[in-house]
Amino acid sequence: MIRVQAEPFDMGAELTRFTGSVSGAGAVVSFCGLVRDVASGDLDRMVIEHYPGMTEKALAGIADQARARWSLAGVFVLHRYGEMRPGELIMMVATASRHRADAFAAAEFLMDYLKSRAPFWKQEITADGGQWVAAKDEDEAALRRW
Amino acid sequence: MIRVQAEPFDMGAELTRFTGSVSGAGAVVSFCGLVRDVASGDLDRMVIEHYPGMTEKALAGIADQARARWSLAGVFVLHRYGEMRPGELIMMVATASRHRADAFAAAEFLMDYLKSRAPFWKQEITADGGQWVAAKDEDEAALRRW
Amino acid sequence: MDLRYFAWLRERIGTGHEKVETEATTVAELIEELKRRDEAYAFAFSDLTAIRAAVDQDLVELDAPITGAREVAFFPPMTGG
Amino acid sequence: MDLRYFAWLRERIGTGHEKVETEATTVAELIEELKRRDEAYAFAFSDLTAIRAAVDQDLVELDAPITGAREVAFFPPMTGG
Secondary structure (H helix, E strand, O other): OEEEEEEOOHHHHHHHHHHHHOOOOOOOEEEEEOOOOOOOOOOOOEEEEEEEOOHHHHHHHHHHHHHOOOOOOEEEEEEEEEEEEOOOOEEEEEEOOOOHHHHHHHHHHHHHHHHOOOEEEEEEEEEOEEEEEOHHHHHHHHHHOO | OOEOHHHHHHHHHHHHHHHOOOOOOEEEEEEEEEEEOOOOOOOEEEEEEEOHHHHHHHHHHHHHHHHHHHHOOOEEEEEEEEEEEEEEEEEEEEEEEEEEEHHHHHHHHHHHHHHOOOOOEEEEEEOOOOEOOOHHHHHHHHHHOO | OOEEEEEHHHHHHOOEEEEEOOOOOOOHHHHHHOOOOOOOHHEEEEEOHHHHEEEEOOEEOOOOOOOOOEEEEEEEEOOOO | OEEOOOHHHHHHHHOOEOOOOOOOOOOHHHHHHHHHOHHHHHHHHOHHOOEEEOOOOEOOOOEEHHHHHHHHEEHHHHOOO
């Protein structure tokens, strides 16, 4: 299941709902990403731009790849766009499988692909104005392990 | 934080509480283990025996190792003992860090160690009686990657 | 053909959407055509290593064909998650 | 010295706890002493590759010393998680 939304979400409620929606799973892994403050400590907010239409298509494609590679009882991806404050949740993925290795690998794979292959762009807003977050070489490198 | 208890727990509430308890984290990973049915499909319940005193000491030691190896904003381990039905939660770990790689690695490390180095023993109860779950070679092998 | 721009590419070009008529057959040819328009486009597309493209909402390499495409999008490397 | 047994080791020996006086200086010596007691102990400890031990609640190898220990525990390989 894929969800793209501006609204905040309740990570605990989503984890409980996801786990209740799968059957036969012995392992459930979740990842949640939160807005961290910038190094200078004066982040007012993060603004995430996305590409409506392509976003859903890209996330569904990434989830399908995960399902093809590992034996999964379920996959969940939720990503927000718009404005969010330091400490707020940005996104979440969850995976369920019979054994833990599949759930862990699939969750890491989803995160690596989502970082560099889903059309989201982060901008950090401080008193000095807006600064687009640069893509990290290490995120691109992380894709090569799959 | 370490918790060992017989009572069921609310995975969503624990994830929300844990995330609220850490500061500066950009990544939170959780793992939950659930009772799966046996191959013959007639599991009545799982009974987990543990070694009171050593259990808490072993889990705290494993959590300390994780904190020493990775840069973590928080570590949470909860493990139940006693009786539980198919589909019920057995245990949970959660890790928080600035970057996702640390949180993922620490959560997998905690799980690998907890499987083979924390004093819990699972017994599956079916109509045929009780059967102690055998340790898996692959779980012992999983420790060697750390 | 609909063109879409995102993030700093959108800011540099000054719009997130425009319609163009083009005889370019690949993404790269379309970029060259756009760069010849004016300084803003030339600046936005000055470093092609920082440019990613999607044709009809699928991520593609810059040598990908665009013949028959409804929508081509340009943007910097993505920073999701 | 307090001895503790868990899981099928506890079942085979018939108790989870007992107190013993021993002159054994290592876990392995203690096991040999217990095996000489009767059939139940001999059966419980028949395959040492399936035996794990803790001294004062720390997991140890079977050649670990037990001199001065308050509590020694025996159990099968653990199956947590």
